[in-house]
Amino acid sequence: MRTFWREKAYETGGMMRGLRVAFALVACVILIVSYAKPAWAAGSTPRDSRGGNIEQAAVTTQDVSSSRDGFAGNSTISESGDAIVVNGTDYAINSFSRSNKDTNRTYNDVYYGYRYPVESANCFSVVVAQGYMLVYIPSSVIDQFGIDINDASFQQTFLSMLDAVDRQASRGGTMFADLQDETIYFTDSSQVVVGDYTYSFNVEIEDGHYYTTVVQSGSEDGSSGGLYAESGELSVPAETVVNTRATGLAALQQFLSNLDWSPLWVSLRTTFVATAVIFFLGLIAAWLTIRVSDKAKGVLDTLFTIPMVLPPTVCGFLLLLFFGKSTAIGRWLIAHGIDIVFTWPAAVIACIVVGFPLMYRTIRGAFENIDSSMLDAARTLGWSESHIFRKLMIPLVWPSIAAGTVLAFARAMGEFGATLFFAGNYVGVTQTIPIAIYFDWMAGQTDVAIFWVVVVILISFLVILLINVYSSRTQRYMKVNARDRKVERFIAHYDEGQDGQDSQKDNSETAGEALS
Amino acid sequence: MNKTASRSKFSKIIAVCAIMALVGVFALAGCSSQSSSSDSSSNSASTTSESSSTESTTLQVFAANSLEKALPEVEALYTQQHPEVTFSDTQYKASGDLVSQLQAGASADVLITASSSTMDKADTNGSIDESTRTNMFNNDLVVAAAENSNFNVSNLTDLGTDSTITSVAIGEPNTVPAGKYAAQALQSAGLLDFTTADDGNITIQDNDFVTNKLNAGADKVGTVASYVREGQCDVGLVYSSDIYRYDGIKNIYTIPADMHKPIVYPGAVCTSTSNADVANDFLNFCLNDPDAQRIFSEYGFELAS
Numbered sequence: 022m023r024t025f026w027r028e029k030a031y032e033t034g035g036m037m038r039g040l041r042v043a044f045a046l047v048a049c050v051i052l053i054v055s056y057a058k059p060a061w062a063a064g065s066t067p068r069d070s071r072g073g074n075i076e077q078a079a080v081t082t083q084d085v086s087s088s089r090d091g092f093a094g095n096s097t098i099s100e101s102g103d104a105i106v107v108n109g110t111d112y113a114i115n116s117f118s119r120s121n122k123d124t125n126r127t128y129n130d131v132y133y134g135y136r137y138p139v140e141s142a143n144c145f146s147v148v149v150a151q152g153y154m155l156v157y158i159p160s161s162v163i164d165q166f167g168i169d170i171n172d173a174s175f176q177q178t179f180l181s182m183l184d185a186v187d188r189q190a191s192r193g194g195t196m197f198a199d200l201q202d203e204t205i206y207f208t209d210s211s212q213v214v215v216g217d218y219t220y221s222f223n224v225e226i227e228d229g230h231y232y233t234t235v236v237q238s239g240s241e242d243g244s245s246g247g248l249y250a251e252s253g254e255l256s257v258p259a260e261t262v263v264n265t266r267a268t269g270l271a272a273l274q275q276f277l278s279n280l281d282w283s284p285l286w287v288s289l290r291t292t293f294v295a296t297a298v299i300f301f302l303g304l305i306a307a308w309l310t311i312r313v314s315d316k317a318k319g320v321l322d323t324l325f326t327i328p329m330v331l332p333p334t335v336c337g338f339l340l341l342l343f344f345g346k347s348t349a350i351g352r353w354l355i356a357h358g359i360d361i362v363f364t365w366p367a368a369v370i371a372c373i374v375v376g377f378p379l380m381y382r383t384i385r386g387a388f389e390n391i392d393s394s395m396l397d398a399a400r401t402l403g404w405s406e407s408h409i410f411r412k413l414m415i416p417l418v419w420p421s422i423a424a425g426t427v428l429a430f431a432r433a434m435g436e437f438g439a440t441l442f443f444a445g446n447y448v449g450v451t452q453t454i455p456i457a458i459y460f461d462w463m464a465g466q467t468d469v470a471i472f473w474v475v476v477v478i479l480i481s482f483l484v485i486l487l488i489n490v491y492s493s494r495t496q497r498y499m500k501v502n503a504r505d506r507k508v509e510r511f512i513a514h515y516d517e518g519q520d521g522q523d524s525q526k527d528n529s530e531t532a533g534e535a536l537s
Numbered sequence: 538m539n540k541t542a543s544r545s546k547f548s549k550i551i552a553v554c555a556i557m558a559l560v561g562v563f564a565l566a567g568c569s570s571q572s573s574s575s576d577s578s579s580n581s582a583s584t585t586s587e588s589s590s591t592e593s594t595t596l597q598v599f600a601a602n603s604l605e606k607a608l609p610e611v612e613a614l615y616t617q618q619h620p621e622v623t624f625s626d627t628q629y630k631a632s633g634d635l636v637s638q639l640q641a642g643a644s645a646d647v648l649i650t651a652s653s654s655t656m657d658k659a660d661t662n663g664s665i666d667e668s669t670r671t672n673m674f675n676n677d678l679v680v681a682a683a684e685n686s687n688f689n690v691s692n693l694t695d696l697g698t699d700s701t702i703t704s705v706a707i708g709e710p711n712t713v714p715a716g717k718y719a720a721q722a723l724q725s726a727g728l729l730d731f732t733t734a735d736d737g738n739i740t741i742q743d744n745d746f747v748t749n750k751l752n753a754g755a756d757k758v759g760t761v762a763s764y765v766r767e768g769q770c771d772v773g774l775v776y777s778s779d780i781y782r783y784d785g786i787k788n789i790y791t792i793p794a795d796m797h798k799p800i801v802y803p804g805a806v807c808t809s810t811s812n813a814d815v816a817n818d819f820l821n822f823c824l825n826d827p828d829a830q831r832i833f834s835e836y837g838f839e840l841a842s
Contacts, residue, residue: 121781122675124830124840138831193684193780193787194837230827244839346642355642363643445643448626463759464605465766465783 066215067155073210078156078180079173080205085180086198092181100266102189105182106258112166113261114182116140117253119190125242128226134236135243137250139223146222146233147183147251149197153204153215156183157222157233160209162255170207180205187251195248218246276468283449284457284473288434291365291453295372295433300426302373303380308410310381311388322385329378336374337442340367344443368444368451372433379432383425387418420492427488434480594815597644598627601651601714601802602757603676605629606782607836608649611829615822622815631757632656633712639664639807646810647819649673649802651758651776652714654737656803665805669817672841673824674802674833677777678718680790681765688772690790693726696772697746706752706761706770711738714800715758719774721797723751762786776800778837801841 069075096107106113120137127133139146146157156179158170168175184198197203206213213220219236226232235246267275310321328336345351345362354360361367391414399409415422437455444451446460454473461470600608612624628635632650636659639645648665650656659665680696682688688702689695696705707723708716710731720739723729728746731739741747752770755761759782761773766785773786780788794800804823806816823829824840833840 118831118835120831120834121777121837122839123834125842126824126840127842138827138834192782192784193681194777195788227827242842341641347640351642360642362641363638445628445638446626447628450626452626463757463763465759465763465785 067153067206067213069208069210069213073208074170075206075208075210075213076171078176078205078207080176080180082198082200082203084177085184088181089184092185096185097263097265098185098189099263102186104261104263105186106261106263107178107182110178110258112255113258114186115254115256115261117186117190119187120250121194125244132241133224133226133232134234135246136232136234139231139233139252140254142223142225142231144223144252144254148220148233148235148247149249150247152202153206154197155213155220156205156207158209159223163209166255170209176207218243280469281448284452284454285476287449287451288453291368291372292430292433295369295376296426296430298373299376299380299429302377303384303425306381307384307388310385325381326378328374333375333436333438334442337371337439340371340374340439340443362443363445363447365450368440368453371439371443372436375436375439376429376433380425380429383421383428384418387421388414391417423491427484431484594622594812595625596622596646596812596816596819597625598647599635599639599645600627600629600649601632602629602759603651603776603778603782604649605759607833607838610832611823614828614832615819631708631713636662636664644809645807646812646816647804648807649804650714651802652717653801653803655714656805663808665807669806670803671820672801673804675839675841676800677794678722678774678792678797678800679777679780679788680772680792681762681775681780681786682772682789683765683768684785684787688789693722693792693796694728697728702771703750704752704770705750706755706764706773708755708758708761709753710741713755713757715774715776716753718797718800722774722792725796781837
């Protein structure tokens with residue numbers, strides 16, 4: 022497997038092997054004797070094996086890091102950190118990329134070493150190792166831009182440019198300019214040997230795909246020969262496109278156009294469907310509850326209210342058990358076509374379960390406040406139960422129904438625990454705004470999370486405003502004229518059947534209470 | 538007389554319960570029929586994929602949380618090269634959670650976890666096809682701190698002795714592989730001790746370090762990074778790839794690889810898949826495509842050899 026690189030790397034002859042052993046020995050001695058000192062001190066000076074130049078830079082990493090501030094004002098860097106243009110230089114950096122890690126994998130069963138990808142054959146290539154870094158610039162590029170890699174001022178400018186893009190691309194990883202005791206070497210030789218490690222730059226392993234490879238002699242793993250690697254192209258400044266970071270309104274526009282709006286639509290869709298189902302279920306459940314005996318009422322009431330008391334995660338877990346594959350009921354349901362775990366209907370069901378008690382309790386309370394003698398009177402008039410429900414009870418408790426609906430809507434909109442448990446976090450399917458806020462924050466997208474927080478605050482504000490406008494309107498309306506003629510007619514009917522003045526007063530008060 | 542009254546009351550309760558159950562079933566039936574219609578409109582690819590796999594396929598990938606930034610780019614690249622294959626929302630959770638989710642009945646085509654033991658569990662559960670299992674990535678464990686902080690760590694025991702470090706975050710060891718590697722590393726450093734149960738779950742023993750400094754509750758490795766970034770914890774033990782994944786944190790110490798089990802990410806095709814060929818092809822693509830390699834290398838994932 023390793024014969025390939027052996028042939029390539031050591032075609033210069035047997036003398037190299039002796040030297041190599043000597044270097045390895047020196048390196049080992051240094052490692053053993055002075056572990057605390059930089060590992061790559063004297064004795065492992067890089068040498069090329071292809072007959073090119075290799076020079077230790079006159080510039081140190083400290084020179085680069087100390088000139089950062091002065092350099093920053095004089096240069097323009099792209100937002101993604103792949104390009105930089107500096108005023109007054111004849112070259113810019115383009116197509117820059119950083120490889121924080123790479124692979125020791127074979128390619129088509131041939132071992133090339135630990136390989137870092139390089140954009141093209143004309144790229145400069147940098148390997149940063151412990152104690153030294155190698156900067157390879159192909160001789161064709163040197164000729165094209167008229168560069169002298171031994172010139173200190175070129176080295177200073179080039180390394181400052183490299184540091185600037187490196188800082189953008191490092192994302193918190195090690196930066197060469199921050200390393201102490203780091204010796205910088207410039208070379209135009211495509212193969213350099215340092216101690217045990219052989220570095221080959223811009224090797225074409227596959228058509229059009231270039232790599233910088235590190236081979237450690239006596240090992241099948243070259244990964245210890247580099248901390249990270251970088252590559253990029255030198256380009257003519259006038260032809261280099263640098264897309265800088267947008268600011269102000271343009272940045273906002275960019276943010277909004279890049280934003281995934283699906284959590285808003287999922288939230289609205291889920292909440293509206295859930296609220297519609299809750300509306301009818303709540304009405305029916307409340308109606309049923311007040312019609313049964315006290316004992317049955319206790320059972321039903323507990324059953325209907327318990328999702329409000331239970332933590333949403335418990336509801337979610339129970340739903341998961343009920344519909345999931347891990348229980349017999351779930352398996353039976355799945356076998357009969359109800360396979361909804363981690364789908365949109367699951368999100369709707371989670372919202373229904375946690376929102377339903379709010380609707381149910383609000384309406385049940387209102388139903389119970391209706392004077393039962395009014396209902397009895399309606400029955401004596403021959404009204405059927407469903408007629409009483411539709412024409413008398415619902416109009417009487419209408420404000421409570423509206424309030425219950427809004428409460429259930431708000432609860433469903435804010436649903437998080439049960440949804441996450443039962444429906445998961447699938448963008449565009451079950452990822453509602455509350456879930457998006459949590460996961461955006463977790464993924465480090467604080468700006469997106471804040472955006473959704475603002476959206477939720479706006480929606481809540483709108484809902485409360487609507488309730489207030491609606492209730493103040495209905496109250497005014499009810500003061501001016503009776504809202505429901507049918508109720509009034511019924512009360513008149515009812516009053517005619519009564520004897521004393523007192524009971525008439527009582528009843529109209531009750532009716533008024535129910536309406537308010 | 539009394540007996541019959543209570544019996545009639547009882548039968549009434551039963552009747553009401555039966556009615557409610559019926560209502561519930563109808564509501565459910567309504568929901569599930571809604572589901573199929575909404576699925577086919579909003580997410581048409583996923584439902585049509587099974588019926589006509591030659592035309593278009595949607596892959597559902599379950600991947601370790603740490604791949605959250607790198608994998609979407611590789612998926613986009615794959616779709617670019619294979620326009621007939623798209624990806625539904627890939628789930629990036631703690632590997633243990635993904636395995637539980639698969640066990641609970643979620644269906645997926647590809648599973649990539651951050652440790653061999655979580656993949657073993659998925660295999661035991663019958664969630665993956667063992668023959669497709671392959672090691673995909675290697676990673677390192679590092680000590681991360683907020684970008685503007687000044688903590689100095691030159692040895693893992695510093696986390697215990699340095700009094701300026703008041704809190705250390707790690708992932709919950711039994712669902713978050715990074716948390717388990719962290720517990721192993723802290724044990725090697727002599728900062729804590731843990732017991733291992735028969736099912737492989739570990740319990741960290743209380744000591745001064747654990748009580749006063751350790752926060753081992755993060756639900757995924759990304760949460761550890763968030764804690765560090767937002768200042769809820771001074772330092773956290775995360776993968777080196779997490780440093781590149783998040784803004785605002787930096788690597789202050791790379792933990793020697795021999796202090797914990799080797800960090801390996803196995804990938805496999807799930808048994809619940811109906812697109813095994815495509816799923817397998819995607820795994821190969823991740824490992825062998827040069828452009829995919831560029832993306833993984835940028836995010837600090839070393840392709841396993």
